[in-house]
Amino acid sequence: MSALAVAATVTDPEMPMLTLVDLGVLRDVAEDGEHVTVTITPTYSGCPAMATMRDDLRHALHTAGYADVDVRVSLSPAWSSDWITERGRRKLKAHGLSAPGPAPTGPIPLTLVPTRRAIDCPRCGSAAVRLTSEFGPTACKALYQCTDCLEPFEHVKEI
Template structure:
C-alpha cells in the first residue's frame, strides 16, 4: 500500500469516505463491491478532499476507468470537493484479498469463487472446480478466459451448465 497522502486526514472524514468508496460496485460483476473484491486498498480524507487507492485484478483491467469514474462520482456526491484515485499495481492483486462475503456473493450469482490461497512457486496443479449451480465437482475448463480476463469459462458435466470461475492469482 502507498503511504498516506499529504493531507490533514480526519478520522471521521476518512471513515465516511471509506464507507462511500467501499459501496462502489464492480462494473463487471455487479453483485460485488470493489471492497468485496479487495480492489479497494486505502482511503484517506479530510473534510473537503478524499484520496482512494485501488489495485485492479489485472494490470490491464478494462474496468479500471469505470471504477475510477464511479469512485469520483460517489465521493463528490457525498460532499468531497476533490477526489484523487490512485492506481497501485504493486503488490499485484490476489484473490486472497477477496472477502468471504464476496466469495459467497459470487457463488450465489453463478460464478465459482476462487478457493484456497494463491499458489506460491512454479508448480500449479489443476484442482476440481465446484459447479455453483448443482455443486458437482465433475467440471472442465472450456476456455482460459471467460466473460472477463479474470475469469475462466467452465462447464459442469453433471448439469451441463456453463459457468465462470474467478481465477486464483
C-alpha cells in the same frame, strides 16, 4: 457518511454483485478535511474496468458531497485473488460464479495438462466439472461446464 463508507458501496462494473471491498481492489481511503484520497490496485494490468472503477468512485464521492477526490493507483503488492473477501466469495456463488481457490505461490511450474481445480458447480453443487477455457469473457475468469447438470459457468481465476 464517511468517505470510506461511500467508497465501500461502489461496485465492480463487470461483477456488480461485488463491491470494490469484496474484490480487494479498494486499498485505502484517506480523508483530510475536504480532500479524499482513494487508493485502488488493478486486478490485471490491462483490465479496462479500472477506468470505470475510478470514475464510479469519484462520482459516488462527489454525490455524497466530497468535492475534492483524488483516485490513486497502487501497483505493489500486486492484486491477488486471495484478497476477495469471504462475503465476496459467497456473493459470487450466489450469482452462479465459482470463486477462486488459493493463489499459487513459490516457483512457477510449467503445466502441460489442464489445470485441476477442486471446484463445484455453482448451480447444482456437483464436483463433476470440465474446464472449457482458461480464458473467459473478462481477464479474471476461466470457463467451465458442469458435466452433471450441464450448466456452463465462469470461474474467477487464481492469480
